[in-house]
Amino acid sequence: MSLNAVSTRLPHWLIKKIYRNEASLETKEILKSLKLNTVCESARCPNMWECFSKRRATFMILGDICSRDCSFCSVKKGVPRDVDESESAGIAEAVGRMNLKHVVITSVTRDDLEDGGSSHFARTVSMLKKRYPEVLVEVLTPDFQGKVDCIKRVAESGPDIFNHNIETVKRLYEYVRPRADYYRSLDFLGFIKTNYSGIYTKSGLMVGLGETGRELESVFDDLRSAGCDILTVGQYLSPSKNNIPVAEYVHPDVFKDLENIAFAKGFLYVMSGPFVRSSYNADQVFDKIKNKDKTEV
Numbered sequence: 475m476s477l478n479a480v481s482t483r484l485p486h487w488l489i490k491k492i493y494r495n496e497a498s499l500e501t502k503e504i505l506k507s508l509k510l511n512t513v514c515e516s517a518r519c520p521n522m523w524e525c526f527s528k529r530r531a532t533f534m535i536l537g538d539i540c541s542r543d544c545s546f547c548s549v550k551k552g553v554p555r556d557v558d559e560s561e562s563a564g565i566a567e568a569v570g571r572m573n574l575k576h577v578v579i580t581s582v583t584r585d586d587l588e589d590g591g592s593s594h595f596a597r598t599v600s601m602l603k604k605r606y607p608e609v610l611v612e613v614l615t616p617d618f619q620g621k622v623d624c625i626k627r628v629a630e631s632g633p634d635i636f637n638h639n640i641e642t643v644k645r646l647y648e649y650v651r652p653r654a655d656y657y658r659s660l661d662f663l664g665f666i667k668t669n670y671s672g673i674y675t676k677s678g679l680m681v682g683l684g685e686t687g688r689e690l691e692s693v694f695d696d697l698r699s700a701g702c703d704i705l706t707v708g709q710y711l712s713p714s715k716n717n718i719p720v721a722e723y724v725h726p727d728v729f730k731d732l733e734n735i736a737f738a739k740g741f742l743y744v745m746s747g748p749f750v751r752s753s754y755n756a757d758q759v760f761d762k763i764k765n766k767d768k769t770e771v
């Protein structure tokens with residue numbers, strides 16, 4: 475299946491200012507000195523310099539080689555290396571040096587490991603919670619092939635937010651995420667909400683892959699049925715010529731409409747915009763939810 479691609483020339487709303495300053499270079503240096511991977515760099519996120527300039531980054535654990543081959547993602551694919559358990563301590567050190575109050579941890583997919591890497595996630599979250607009890611921890615995990623024991627292991631390590639991205643509409647799964655399953659991802663989110671009601675659940679979608687508005691609304695409905703609390707929606711930007719092309723550059727007004735539609739469906743918080751990514755300004759999203767909770771009490 476292939477979709478029509480748009481011109482590689484970006485519309486004006488997708489021209490991103492580069493924020494290279496002392497803080498962004500310092501962030502890069504901290505990550506390099508502790509030999510930490512970030513999805514910001516590996517996935518060529520367009521917000522990298524902006525986030526680094528605010529001393530924010532999303533740590534990517536379990537190495538930098540992914541065992542899956544999603545066509546939208548630029549993270550290296552192949553046979554992953556052994557798990558480096560010292561990564562957890564490195565992240566704990568970085569959190570202190572970067573003075574983070576909200577940490578986001580994601581990973582490559584590790585279908586090669588019996589536990590899908592869930593033990594390493596749990597170890598890292600527990601270490602952070604022990605060392606910095608006041609710091610909020612958000613995990614953004616793969617689907618662990620739907621293995622309940624893996625999901626439980628991570629949930630019970632104490633994250634405040636459990637994020638699992640649905641990424642796209644059901645019809646495009648084969649094209650975009652051939653080794654994932656739309657319903658498995660929904661069940662994943664539903665399982666967390668049902669069994670760990672104190673954890674906020676979050677999911678994210680890319681647009682511009684050829685989906686329709688009606689299909690997007692149907693994903694919003696499915697996510698709400700799974701009890702998903704927080705939603706992010708952002709523009710897909712093909713990270714390299716080896717990735718699938720962009721089918722459409724979605725106008726900022728449409729992002730605003732999607733945000734309103736999603737709020738109306740009952741999400742606690744929705745962030746929708748061309749440069750929104752699942753970890754973009756994650757700390758601000760959480761603050762907004764907390765304030766909302768207070769005003770509703």
Ligand code: SF4
Binds near residue numbers: 520521522526530
């Ligand atoms: S939006 Fe997320 S992945 Fe992108 S640079 Fe910021 S923290 Fe990193």
